Amino acid sequence: MAGEKAHHERCEGHGHAHSPHSDVAAMIECARAFAAARKLPFTEMRARVLTVLAREEKPLTAYEITDRLSVSKKVQAVQVYRALDFLQEAGCVHRLASKASYFACDHEHHPGEAVVFMVCSQCGTVQEAPSDLVAQGLQGAAEHAGFKPAYPIVELEGECARCSETKAA
Amino acid sequence: MAGEKAHHERCEGHGHAHSPHSDVAAMIECARAFAAARKLPFTEMRARVLTVLAREEKPLTAYEITDRLSVSKKVQAVQVYRALDFLQEAGCVHRLASKASYFACDHEHHPGEAVVFMVCSQCGTVQEAPSDLVAQGLQGAAEHAGFKPAYPIVELEGECARCSETKAA
DNA sequence: AGGGAAGTGTAATAGTATTACACCCTTGCG
DNA sequence: CGCAAGGGTGTAATACTATTACACTTCCCT
Structure with a gap:
């Protein structure tokens, strides 16, 4: 259990969807903290993938992420998958199994919680x-x-x- | 590649294990009943796919099923997917989202139950x-x-x- | 007999994920 | 300094999962 940053959430309320997170910065910070705790680099690619997801209202597939990033500079899916692996480990991105897609989340997930x-x-x-x-x-x-x-x-x-x-x- | 082992014991526990269902027949019967209720045919293909799954101890991917069926007669994945769709509707096969694979089940699932x-x-x-x-x-x-x-x-x-x-x- | 819903068989393609490899870049340390 | 080791990147290729399209059959139904 590396020191988790206790950032508390706000996405509460009825019908309030996983909306375009305004605090992309907070999520970046979460990922950065995780990286630091593991002495791993929080690279450009990881930041870019997380940013795309954090700005989005709904889950994106790895290839959708790839396409968005490719607008500015050609990127391949495998690079996105690598970043997604990292971000999932960090706990700030989840994979939606039923849709084979990914989304950012800014909740703390405690072990033993569902x-x-x-x-x-x-x-x-x-x-x-x-x-x-x-x-x-x-x-x-x-x-x-x-x-x-x-x-x-x-x-x-x-x-x-x-x-x-x-x-x- | 996936050289196969011979690991065929029952996974017993307290709770039912999804073990090699001996009562393939019962599951076939379940599917047949569903078909009848909808006035749909319970075809050879559907029976073959269900039988393969029912004999298996663990979930199989659609392509694994395809391969097994192809031993006797060449079959294509799309045919298997069609049968799986039917069997899932009938409720005797489930898709495991996390593994993109399918398995037979002989439980009744009541609506509102999880x-x-x-x-x-x-x-x-x-x-x-x-x-x-x-x-x-x-x-x-x-x-x-x-x-x-x-x-x-x-x-x-x-x-x-x-x-x-x-x-x- | 004719029409239609449902299935089959085949081919092709779309969509998701991984492996392999050459290279780079930082860190640690002799 | 040198240089090895671990981790990341970029690129290509491939594997794996699922769907669409279409021509054809079959069974049922009045």
């Missing part, structure tokens, strides 16, 4: 919410099966508040 | 267990966010009981 990713099937946005109940449920299931849990993937497909309203209107 | 897939990172086997707590947790998170949940994906990466023991020995 975070639910709510993915809107209309607009594609992702909201995250920690859930103790889910954590307990996972823990219980694992215990009962003699299973040693490492990390959970909890994704909930559905329709976000905003899209529901829009349709109602 | 099922946890516990995936062993050592041996690759999957155990499923329903969890009310997880279901409630998801429901709660969704409600709080004004999110209308459709279906959940809950995968728990870790180490199964058998692999833990093996390592201890």
Whole structure:
């Protein structure tokens, strides 16, 4: 457990999607701290990938990231994947398994906690919410099966508040 | 390359392991019933794909299934994907998002229930267990966010009981 | 018989991820 | 200083996962 920077989140509230994070800087800082703790360099490429994700409202695929970065200077997917690996280790980017895409997050994720990713099937946005109940449920299931849990993937497909309203209107 | 081992014991535990289902027949029956209910044919291809999965201890990718079926008669991946779509609708096959692979299951899944897939990172086997707590947790998170949940994906990466023991020995 | 929904077989392609390798650049240390 | 080692970069190639398109069949249905 390297010293994690305790930056607390603000993305709270109903229907508030994982919006274009205004505090890209804070996320960069988080990644930088992680790098420092491991004595690894926080390189240009890593910063660029994180910045693209942090500015985006919804998950992007590795190739979408590649395309955006390539506008300024030609980049290859493998470079993006490398940066994504790092950023995921740092905990500031998650992979959405159901969509094979990636998004930045500025929450602290504590070990033993379970975070639910709510993915809107209309607009594609992702909201995250920690859930103790889910954590307990996972823990219980694992215990009962003699299973040693490492990390959970909890994704909930559905329709976000905003899209529901829009349709109602 | 993936030279294969002979690692065929039952992954037993407290909790059901997704073991080599002896009752392939029961699963076929389940799929057949679904087909009948929808007045759709339960075809040869569908039966073959389900049989391959049902005999297997762990999830297979669509291309692995394709290869196995191709031993007897050349088959193309797209045909397998079509069968998988059907079998997933029928509820007797699930897709493991984190591994992009598929496995047969012989549990009933009731709507509103949440099922946890516990995936062993050592041996690759999957155990499923329903969890009310997880279901409630998801429901709660969704409600709080004004999110209308459709279906959940809950995968728990870790180490199964058998692999833990093996390592201890 | 004719029409239509559903499946099949085949080919081609799109989309996601990894491996391999040559090179660079910093750090540590003799 | 020299230089080796670990990590990152850039480039090319390839592997793996999934879908689209289309021509053809089959079964059902009045």
